Amino acid sequence: MSRTLLWLLASLAFVSLTSLADGAALKLMSAPNLLRVGTAENIFVECQDCTGGNIPVQIHVMNHPAKTRRLTSTSVTLTSERNFQELGQITIPADSFSKAPTMKQYVYLQAQFPDKVLEKVVLVSFQSGYIFIQTDKTLYTPNSKVFLRSGIHSGGFPLAETISTGLWKVVAKFKSNPQQSYSAEFEVKEYVLPSFEVKLIPESSFFYVDSRELTVNIKASYLFGQEVDGMAYVVFGVMQDDHKKSFPSSLQRVQVITYFDDC
Numbered sequence: 001m002s003r004t005l006l007w008l009l010a011s012l013a014f015v016s017l018t019s020l021a022d023g024a025a026l027k028l029m030s031a032p033n034l035l036r037v038g039t040a041e042n043i044f045v046e047c048q049d050c051t052g053g054n055i056p057v058q059i060h061v062m063n064h065p066a067k068t069r070r071l072t073s074t075s076v077t078l079t080s081e082r083n084f085q086e087l088g089q090i091t092i093p094a095d096s097f098s099k100a101p102t103m104k105q106y107v108y109l110q111a112q113f114p115d116k117v118l119e120k121v122v123l124v125s126f127q128s129g130y131i132f133i134q135t136d137k138t139l140y141t142p143n144s145k146v147f148l149r150s151g152i153h154s155g156g157f158p159l160a161e162t163i164s165t166g167l168w169k170v171v172a173k174f175k176s177n178p179q180q181s182y183s184a185e186f187e188v189k190e191y192v193l194p195s196f197e198v199k200l201i202p203e204s205s206f207f208y209v210d211s212r213e214l215t216v217n218i219k220a221s222y223l224f225g226q227e228v229d230g231m232a233y234v235v236f237g238v239m240q241d242d243h244k245k246s247f248p249s250s251l252q253r254v255q256v257i258t259y260f261d262d263c
Contacts, residue, residue, distance in 0.1 A: 025050045029111035029118040035061075036125050038094045045076060045111050047084040054079050055114065059088045062108040063096065064121060071096050071107060092124065099178070126180045131172045133184035141191045146170075148184075165189055196222045198232075220256050232256050 026048035035041050045057050055078040063069045071093060076086040097105050104123065111118040136147040143161040148154070150172045171183045203215040214236070220228035233253055237246035 027111075027113050027116050027118060029109075029120070031109055031120070031122060034123050034125050035092060035107065035109070036127065037092050037097065038126075040089050040091050043074075043088045043090060043109070043111070045078065045086055045088065047078050047113070050078070050084045051080070055084060057086070057088070058110075058112040059090060060108075060110040060112065061090055061092055062110065064106040064108055067108055069096070094126070097124065097126075131174070131182040133170050133172055133182060135170065135184060135186050137186065139187050139189060141189065146186065159188060163188060194222050194224075196220055196228050218254065218256055228256055230256050 026046075028044075028046040028048065030044040030046075032041055043059050045059070047055055056075060057078060058073065058075050060073045061071045063071060072090050074088045074090055076088045078084040078086055092107065106121050106123055109120050109122045131151050133148065133150045140146055140159060142159055142163045142165070144159055146157045146159060148157065148170055150170070165188050167185055167187055169183050169185050171181050173181045197220070199219040201217040201219060203217065207214050216234075218232050218234070220230070220232070222228060231253055232255075233251065235246050235248065235252075236250040237244055239245075
């Protein structure tokens with residue numbers, strides 16, 4: 001009963017390979033359908049309906065497609081006490097593969113019983129985790145500092161005063177898996193004060209000598225159309241014979257208003 005339950009659980013998570021001859025015990029190898037490079041992986045082997053003494057099993061990983069080098073190996077012993085079932089653990093070294101990050105690469109996985117070799121071609125993965133990179137802003141100016149966080153590491157990178165503007169990229173890699181890289185982008189841009197125009201719109205077209213006040217609305221807008229939100233310093237004066245004369249006592253600080261033209 002325990003053997004059947006273990007096999008049912010294993011078959012849900014693994015791709016299996018079996019060998020059965022007439023009247024012979026069933027040999028079985030189960031493994032992940034994708035093996036991660038540099039990470040310990042479990043390989044399940046079993047001999048169903050076996051009796052008698054211990055059964056040694058060699059588990060090998062060979063290079064693909066040449067099958068000329070053994071990349072890693074381990075051995076297990078199937079015993080009647082454990083229902084002739086066992087897990088072997090392998091770790092495929094990362095230095096055995098091409099550095100091309102987008103190239104699909106495979107290995108041969110073998111389980112060598114005394115009278116039979118089970119073999120399967122398995123895809124390998126260099127994804128040993130994920131590195132999340134974050135900067136404190138998405139836009140920087142020259143001579144500022146980029147603060148970043150990558151995994152458990154945090155720090156800063158000062159930008160020079162004379163520097164190339166445009167998109168920059170922060171790149172991080174696992175030391176054990178240089179084929180896979182993770183990145184985050186930010187922009188470096190010169191700061192230029194936006195251009196805007198100011199319009200003075202008097203509420204009355206005339207100012208009489210005996211008038212008690214003169215009201216002028218101030219409208220400021222950027223050249224791309226957005227209203228300017230800010231304060232203005234205003235002083236009144238008169239022009240006579242091409243000469244300007246201001247009244248210092250009229251100096252005041254006022255809020256720039258949003259003005260809507262009915263035209």
